[in-house]
Amino acid sequence: MKPIRCALTIAGTDPSGGAGIQADLKTFQELKTYGMSVITSVVAQNTTGVRSVEHMPLSMIEDQLDVIIEDMPIHAIKTGMIASKPMMELIVKKLEQVDAPYVMDPVMVATSGDSLIDEAGRNYLRQYLLPLTTVVTPNIPEAEFLTGLSITTEEDMKGAAKYLVQEYGVDAALIKGGHLKGQAIDFLYDGNNMHSYASERIDTQNTHGTGCTYSAAIAAYLGKGYPLPEAVKQAKTFVTAAISKSFELGEGNGPTNHWAIRENEGKEIIHES
Ligand SMILES: Nc1ncnc2c1ncn2[C@@H]1O[C@H](COP(=O)(O)OP(=O)(O)OP(=O)(O)O)[C@@H](O)[C@H]1O
Ligand SMILES: Cc1ncc(CO)c(N)n1
Numbered sequence: 001m002k003p004i005r006c007a008l009t010i011a012g013t014d015p016s017g018g019a020g021i022q023a024d025l026k027t028f029q030e031l032k033t034y035g036m037s038v039i040t041s042v043v044a045q046n047t048t049g050v051r052s053v054e055h056m057p058l059s060m061i062e063d064q065l066d067v068i069i070e071d072m073p074i075h076a077i078k079t080g081m082i083a084s085k086p087m088m089e090l091i092v093k094k095l096e097q098v099d100a101p102y103v104m105d106p107v108m109v110a111t112s113g114d115s116l117i118d119e120a121g122r123n124y125l126r127q128y129l130l131p132l133t134t135v136v137t138p139n140i141p142e143a144e145f146l147t148g149l150s151i152t153t154e155e156d157m158k159g160a161a162k163y164l165v166q167e168y169g170v171d172a173a174l175i176k177g178g179h180l181k182g183q184a185i186d187f188l189y190d191g192n193n194m195h196s197y198a199s200e201r202i203d204t205q206n207t208h209g210t211g212c213t214y215s216a217a218i219a220a221y222l223g224k225g226y227p228l229p230e231a232v233k234q235a236k237t238f239v240t241a242a243i244s245k246s247f248e249l250g251e252g253n254g255p256t257n258h259w260a261i262r263e264n265e266g267k268e269i270i271h272e273s
């Protein structure tokens with residue numbers, strides 16, 4: 001048997017199961033990675049939106065991180081919703097104790113449009129958390145905030161990916177094109193090469209948690225030792241399959257289907273260049 005690979009998500013929750021910690025753990029499990037989690041905020045949300053949020057006390061977040069760091073191997077980390085600057089300061093301190101690839105999904109708003117992070121947190125994330133990442137995975141509005149650039153075309157997406165690497169010192173930036181029209185294309189810039197990953201746009205409103213699932217899948221593949229461009233390719237295949245077989249559940253944006261990849265085993269469903 002291959003040695004087990006352990007992935008950690010640090011994020012908020014989604015009781016309806018489509019996004020946040022719940023989506024991350026489902027993704028880790030589906031990709032045969034041992035999943036671990038640290039909860040930053042409990043978010044009462046479903047497919048239609050966010051009702052209320054309760055942030056974990058800093059001491060509780062610290063204890064959750066410490067029990068994992070002291071006792072468990074960590075082969076990859078992803079962060080999702082980190083709601084405030086003090087939480088980020090703590091996480092920066094703890095990340096220094098871990099030697100593992102770090103995928104940052106710079107979560108700012110839910111698919112429903114509800115804000116998940118305060119103003120001071122956004123600024124701190126850009127200045128202090130970004131430079132620690134192996135890869136940051138903004139969607140277009142997040143990339144616009146992080147770079148201050150306007151992004152309306154594929155050329156703009158490539159420019160933003162380069163800007164994040166060159167100006168903020170991230171190892172690599174993956175700009176996701178889910179919010180543009182046309183094919184669903186993402187660009188990865190790793191400091192040397194620009195890679196693109198494209199799939200057909202799937203005609204669905206069921207995209208709740210797509211970003212969480214994607215970044216968790218990238219972390220899982222990095223934890224297994226895949227080089228970054230290959231980890232992104234595999235993760236894009238996973239999230240595309242999950243969107244293509246997404247569930248008509250709830251009144252709003254339904255969740256993706258983490259089992260779907262099993263039906264697509266071995267099929268080429270994305271185009272890479
Ligand atoms: N309708 C779609 N059809 C195919 N792929 C899509 C579609 N919508 C998004 N994607 C892909 O899903 C992945 C996640 O991108 P997206 O831009 O939706 O992330 P996000 O906005 O961070 O997600 P979230 O809704 O969780 O905040 C990307 O690879 C994107 O290209
Ligand atoms: C907790 C959480 N993280 C991220 C997202 C973005 O989809 C969400 N809706 N909820």
